[in-house]
Amino acid sequence: MNLTRAEARERAAVIAVQSYEVSLDLTRGEKVFGSTTAVKFTAKPGSSTFIDAVTHAVRSVTLNGRELDPAEVSDGIRIQLPGLAADNELLVVAEAPYMNTGEGLHRFVDPVDNEVYLYTQFEVPDSRRVFAVFEQPDLKASFSFTVTAPSHWDVVSTSPTPVPVGTLPGTDGAARSVWEFAPTPRISSYVTALIAGPYQCVRSEVTSAAGTVTPLGVFARKSLMQYLDAENIFELTRQGFGFYEAQFGCPYPFEKYDQLFVPEFNAGAMENAGAVTIMEGYVFRGKVTDAQVERRAITVLHELAHMWFGDLVTMRWWNDLWLNESFAEYMSHLAAVENTRFDHAWTTFASVEKSWAYRQDQLPTTHPIFAEINNLQDVEVNFDGITYAKGASVLRQLVAWVGPDEFMAGVREYFRKHAWQNTELGDLMAELEKASGRDLDKWGRLWLETAGVNTLQPELSVGADGLIDSFAILQTATEDQPTIRPHRLAVGFYNLDGAGKLERVHREELDVDGERTLVPALAGRPRPDLVLLNDDDLAYAKVRLDPASLATATAHLKDFTRSLPRTLVWGSAWDAARDGESPARGYVDLILANIAEESDSSVIMVQLRQLATTLNFYVAEEHKEATIVAAADRLWELASGVPAGSDAQLQFVKSHALLARSAGQLDTIAGLLDGSLVLDGLAVDQDLRWELLASLVTGGRAAQEQIDAELEQDNTASGQNAAALATAAIPTPGAKAAAWDSIVAKGDLSNALQGSAVNGFTRVLDTALLEPYSGKYFDAVPGIMASRTHALAQQIIVGLYPAQLTTQETVDRTDAFLAALPEDSTSLRRMMLENRDGVARALRARQADAGAS
Numbered sequence: 001m002n003l004t005r006a007e008a009r010e011r012a013a014v015i016a017v018q019s020y021e022v023s024l025d026l027t028r029g030e031k032v033f034g035s036t037t038a039v040k041f042t043a044k045p046g047s048s049t050f051i052d053a054v055t056h057a058v059r060s061v062t063l064n065g066r067e068l069d070p071a072e073v074s075d076g077i078r079i080q081l082p083g084l085a086a087d088n089e090l091l092v093v094a095e096a097p098y099m100n101t102g103e104g105l106h107r108f109v110d111p112v113d114n115e116v117y118l119y120t121q122f123e124v125p126d127s128r129r130v131f132a133v134f135e136q137p138d139l140k141a142s143f144s145f146t147v148t149a150p151s152h153w154d155v156v157s158t159s160p161t162p163v164p165v166g167t168l169p170g171t172d173g174a175a176r177s178v179w180e181f182a183p184t185p186r187i188s189s190y191v192t193a194l195i196a197g198p199y200q201c202v203r204s205e206v207t208s209a210a211g212t213v214t215p216l217g218v219f220a221r222k223s224l225m226q227y228l229d230a231e232n233i234f235e236l237t238r239q240g241f242g243f244y245e246a247q248f249g250c251p252y253p254f255e256k257y258d259q260l261f262v263p264e265f266n267a268g269a270m271e272n273a274g275a276v277t278i279m280e281g282y283v284f285r286g287k288v289t290d291a292q293v294e295r296r297a298i299t300v301l302h303e304l305a306h307m308w309f310g311d312l313v314t315m316r317w318w319n320d321l322w323l324n325e326s327f328a329e330y331m332s333h334l335a336a337v338e339n340t341r342f343d344h345a346w347t348t349f350a351s352v353e354k355s356w357a358y359r360q361d362q363l364p365t366t367h368p369i370f371a372e373i374n375n376l377q378d379v380e381v382n383f384d385g386i387t388y389a390k391g392a393s394v395l396r397q398l399v400a401w402v403g404p405d406e407f408m409a410g411v412r413e414y415f416r417k418h419a420w421q422n423t424e425l426g427d428l429m430a431e432l433e434k435a436s437g438r439d440l441d442k443w444g445r446l447w448l449e450t451a452g453v454n455t456l457q458p459e460l461s462v463g464a465d466g467l468i469d470s471f472a473i474l475q476t477a478t479e480d481q482p483t484i485r486p487h488r489l490a491v492g493f494y495n496l497d498g499a500g501k502l503e504r505v506h507r508e509e510l511d512v513d514g515e516r517t518l519v520p521a522l523a524g525r526p527r528p529d530l531v532l533l534n535d536d537d538l539a540y541a542k543v544r545l546d547p548a549s550l551a552t553a554t555a556h557l558k559d560f561t562r563s564l565p566r567t568l569v570w571g572s573a574w575d576a577a578r579d580g581e582s583p584a585r586g587y588v589d590l591i592l593a594n595i596a597e598e599s600d601s602s603v604i605m606v607q608l609r610q611l612a613t614t615l616n617f618y619v620a621e622e623h624k625e626a627t628i629v630a631a632a633d634r635l636w637e638l639a640s641g642v643p644a645g646s647d648a649q650l651q652f653v654k655s656h657a658l659l660a661r662s663a664g665q666l667d668t669i670a671g672l673l674d675g676s677l678v679l680d681g682l683a684v685d686q687d688l689r690w691e692l693l694a695s696l697v698t699g700g701r702a703a704q705e706q707i708d709a710e711l712e713q714d715n716t717a718s719g720q721n722a723a724a725l726a727t728a729a730i731p732t733p734g735a736k737a738a739a740w741d742s743i744v745a746k747g748d749l750s751n752a753l754q755g756s757a758v759n760g761f762t763r764v765l766d767t768a769l770l771e772p773y774s775g776k777y778f779d780a781v782p783g784i785m786a787s788r789t790h791a792l793a794q795q796i797i798v799g800l801y802p803a804q805l806t807t808q809e810t811v812d813r814t815d816a817f818l819a820a821l822p823e824d825s826t827s828l829r830r831m832m833l834e835n836r837d838g839v840a841r842a843l844r845a846r847q848a849d850a851g852a853s
Contacts (some may be wrong), residue, residue, distance in 0.1 A: 001054075001125075002375045003125065003135065004375040005373060006374075008136040008138070015041050015049055015084070015139070017039065017139050018041060018042070018142070019142045019143070019144065020131070020133065020143045021038040022035070022036070022037050022038075022131045022143065022146070023036040023146040023148075024131070024145065024194065026147065026148060027148055027174070030098070031098060032057075032097050033096060033098065034095055035095065035131050035132075036094070037053075037090075037092045037094075037132040039089070039133075040088070041088050041134075042086060042088065043085065044084070045084065045086050046084070048080070048083065050078045050079060050080050050081060051078070051079050051090065051132050051134055052077070052078055052128035052132070052134065053079050053094060053128055053131070054096065054126075054128050055094045055095065055096050057094060059093040060091070060092075060093045061079055061090075061091070061092055061093075063083075063088065063089075064089055065089075092131075092132040096129060097129075100264070100751065101792050102266035102751040102752075103121055103129065103266070103789055103790075104120065104126045105119075105120050106119055106262075108750075110223055110717065111715050111719075112715070112716055113223060115197065115221070117197035117199065117263060118195065118196045118197055119193075119196075119262040119265075120194045120195070120272075121266065121267075121270060122190045122191070124190065124379050125376045127189040130194070133189045135190075136317070137188040137315055137316065138316045139188075139189075141189075143189070144159075144182070145157050145192075146178065147178070147179045147194065147196065148167065148177070149176065149196050150176060151164065151175035152175070153196055153198055153199075154196070154197070155196045156193075156194070156217075156260060156275050157192070157195075158181075158184045158187070158192055158272065159255065159274070160181075160182070160255050161179065162182070164178060165177060166178075184273065185254070185273075186420050187273050187311060188314050191272050191273045192273065193273070193275040195260050195262065198221075199222075200220060200221070200222050202218050202228065202230035202234075203215065203217050204216045204217075204218075204230075204234045206234075208241065208251055208252065209242070212251060214255075215255075216234060216257050216259075217256070217259070218258075218261075219258065219261065220260075220280070221280075224261065224280065224285075228283055229284070236340060237257065239335070239339045239340050240304040240305075243335045243338065243339040244305060244335065247411070248408075248412060250312075250419070252308075253307060253311070254273055254311075256274055257276075257304075258274065258275045260275065260276065260278065261279070261282060261283050262277045262278070264280075264751055265277060266751055268282075268295075269299050269300075269303045270303070271303045271307065271310055271311060271328070274307075276304075280717070282296040282299065285685070285686060286683070286687045287650060287685060289601050289604075289605060289647050289651055291605040291651075294342050294345070294601065294602060297340060297342050298333065298336060298348070301335045301336055301340075302329060302332035303328070304332075305331040305335070306324070308415060309331070310324045310328065312415065312419055313415060313418045313421060314423070315424070316422040318382075319370065319371060321387055322371065322386065323425055323428070325383075325392075326369075326390075326395050329388055330395040330399075333348075346536075346537060347563045347567050347602070348602040350564060350568060351602055353389040353392060353393065354540070355571060355574065355606060356389040357388075357389035357393055357453075357540070358453055358575065359578075360389070361385070361452060362452075362453065363837050364833050364834075365830045365833050365837075366481070367382075368449050368450055369386055369387075369391050369394060370425060370449055377790075380827065381794075381827050393540040394448070397487065397488060397538060398447075400488040400489075400538045400539075402436035402438050402440070406435045406436035406437075407432060407436070410432035411431070413431045414431045446483060446485045447485060450481065452478055452483060453481075453540065453541060454475050454477050454487075454541045455476045456474070456487070456534065456543050456544070457473075457474050457543070457545075457546070458472070458531050458533055458545075458546050459471070459472040459473070460522075460527070460531070466526055466527055467524055467525065468525050468526075469523060471518070471519045471522040472518050473512050473516070473517045473519060473533060474516055475514065475516070475541075486512065487511070487513070487534075487539040488539065489535075489538050489541075490509040490510075490534070491507070491510070491531065491532070492506070492531070493505050493506040493507075493532075494528055494529060494532060494552075495529045495530075496529050496552075496556065496559070501559050501560075502556055505528060507535060507536075512539075530552040531549045532549070532565055535565060535568070537564060543568065543571075543572050544572060553569045553572075557590065557593075558594045558597030567600070567603050570603065570607060578845065580844040583848055583851075584620070584849040585852065587610075588611065588615065588627060592638075595607055595608070595638065595648075596638045601647045601648075604651050605651060608654075611631065615631055615659065617803070617806060617842040617846075618842055618849060619846070620846045620847075620850035623850075628659055628661065629665070632660050635655050636653075636665070636668060639682075640679065643681070644679075645680075645681030645682070645683075649681060653679070653688075654691060657692055660695050666695070666699045666701050670696060670701060672684055673693060686718075689714075690719070693707065693722075697729050698731060698764065698765060703730060704735075707726045707727055711723040720753065721755075725757065727739070727757075728756070728758075728759075728760025729760040729764075731765065733772075736761060736770075736772075736773070739760065739761045740773060743796060744776075744780050751792060751795070754792060755799070758795055758796065758800060759799070761800065762799065762800065762804060764804070767804045774810065778813055781796075784796050785825075785828050794831065797828070797831050798835065801832075801835040803842075806842045806843065807843075808843065811836060811839055811843070814839070818836070
């Protein structure tokens with residue numbers, strides 16, 4: 001299963017692929033489907049290679065008219081192809097299994113109407129689970145799909161959906177039809193797609209500046225159509241089309257653009273060419289936070305950017321995955337700011353994406369942005385905060401370094417030269433150098449080929465007259481990652497105005513390089529109330545405030561007139577708490593004193609998420625319970641005091657429910673759920689009901705009977721997932737044993753239900769419930785890794801790790817497990833190292849918090 005880079009290079013040197021004709025029969029029952037693949041490719045005469053095919057059974061293999069024995073050439077993962085000619089035709093007839101893991105061809109049955117829904121997810125290496133394919137991104141080809149399916153279904157792929165033609169009924173007598181799709185342009189197999197089932201659709205179109213009309217479609221399951229806000233998706237899509245076509249100097253490259261909300265999706269979305277799949281959680285059944293609405297918008301724009309960067313021009317190998325994802329992440333935020341109503345998206349980027357990047361970059365498993373990807377296991381664990389968030393942050397720094405106009409000029413030339421081809425990082429960098437006149441070799445080496453995050457802090461001396469005598473920026477690095485890097489950044493000076501608001505009074509943009517950079521332009525200026533390095537968040541670095549600025553920020557955090565500088569100060573405070581430089585309870589106090597004045601929904605979301613992490617992991621054990629109870633009480637006060645029906649009110653209530661544990665707090669939750677307590681403006685819809693019920697279950701105030709009753713009222717996919725979480729959260733030894741058995745021993749849950757059960761299992765007020773499972777966890781992990789797909793194994797190995805048993809014993813057990821791991825267990829080793837780091841960091845933070853008592 002683990003294709004190596006060396007094997008991919010060797011295969012690409014031997015063959016070139018022209019086309020695939022893939023015929024799929026989706027009417028053979030619940031377990032398998034028919035898969036017939038005809039491939040035309042050239043090769044070096046006399047050479048041999050293999051084609052990837054993860055199958056249930058291979059019925060026949062025909063190479064250039066010669067029958068090969070499937071028992072000899074196929075092992076269920078690869079099919080060996082000996083004695084190739086210059087021009088080759090291969091026919092593979094097989095059956096492949098449906099998946100319930102969110103990989104390959106995923107099969108889902110809607111509990112509302114028992115209809116079957118299918119979709120594919122191929123990135124990284126899973127098109128081979130559906131048809132025989134040379135599974136690597138640099139062997140592009142044209143793909144033609146022919147699909148036999150129930151006649152009442154809709155079938156969607158990269159090419160426009162053809163008119164289906166009726167055929168003979170299936171063995172069950174049900175009507176069947178055949179869809180014959182036209183060939184695609186030359187694309188990589190991982191961005192092909194097939195979505196099939198009785199999906200419902202809303203249609204529209206977009207007209208480009210050149211007058212080209214592109215059909216648009218938004219799809220969802222029948223039972224979700226009442227909640228689908230298709231017009232919002234269309235509006236964002238049109239805004240994205242207009243922005244990207246203008247920026248890239250290149251028209252949208254495919255015939256149509258469909259966006260399909262699909263069930264039990266593992267990621268946010270996937271950039272299938274012309275047929276983007278998106279997780280159903282973005283179809284909102286009730287009131288959601290503005291942060292969720294903005295996240296959906298960024299996701300829509302991210303996937304649309306991939307149509308150019310990723311699908312039209314594709315990486316040669318997975319070591320450039322970072323560039324593929326980082327570019328889409330950067331462009332989606334830029335498009336949101338410049339061409340949609342989400343004009344504060346850079347604040348969200350700083351709060352959500354960069355905090356993820358900083359966290360990932362301080363793990364022992366951090367790696368350069370340009371990572372060495374030796375095989376598919378390497379890439380599967382590299383969908384991380386470096387690949388997405390740090391990469392996008394550094395791209396933003398690169399734009400500042402070369403200039404925005406120069407950056408886009410280079411990108412336009414890159415698309416012009418390399419359309420429908422495969423590229424490497426150097427191809428883009430060459431165009432950026434030409435456009436900007438900057439030598440990017442040193443910049444690339446320092447930023448892309450080394451790991452770690454630098455810390456910046458100001459050094460200033462002030463005269464008796466209040467004027468700055470000298471100003472410098474100090475840059476440090478960690479002992480493990482000692483690289484000092486060049487940064488393009490701004491320094492912001494902020495003063496309190498007559499109304500007590502923090503306004504920027506001066507901005508100085510400059511290049512910072514080396515351990516100490518003098519800033520002579522700031523000498524002679526009055527010392528402001530607050531100095532903020534990396535103002536406007538152009539650079540990728542942790543920032544520390546000088547003592548006077550820190551005092552101002554702590555007292556007046558809520559008084560910034562702009563959201564972005566406030567977010568940067570929030571981030572600095574979080575870094576200090578995580579690093580054990582400041583006590584965790586001080587960070588808790590900072591949040592609870594200022595969060596009600598925060599205007600940005602995404603910032604509120606992140607701060608409340610970090611509040612929960614701090615309370616559960618970083619506050620000293622002897623203060624933990626009292627601090628959580630006080631924080632939950634304060635959140636209810638805040639929810640009662642902010643404007644009725646506001647975004648903040650909803651977020652504070654949700655956070656209160658997550659933390660509730662005292663008798664009074666659980667009484668409040670019970671009152672909200674049964675209606676005896678009404679909070680003006682709060683709509684207790686079905687999704688919020690489930691969150692309230694989970695809180696009561698965790699607190700021992702509700703049990704299986706109440707869960708079953710709620711599920712009877714909401715027997716939907718969302719309801720089943722919520723019920724699985726609540727059931728696993730029941731705080732009894734028996735319930736925990738049943739959940740463990742379902743997740744670990746039986747292993748028959750779908751990806752979505754397993755994820756919910758994992759979350760419920762670890763949701764406890766008394767961590768003693770988890771103690772019996774610490775040893776069992778380490779015993780079970782090797783078997784889980786060997787028997788489950790990557791997505792399901794990662795859910796368990798990360799999700800069930802005994803992090804809540806935040807003790808040295810947990811660290812020691814992890815160390816012993818790591819010491820016994822075979823050398824080739826790179827993926828598992830990485831997950832366990834990251835698990836361990838979370839506990840080790842928490843122990844250090846707790847020690848710092850205890851010292852502040």
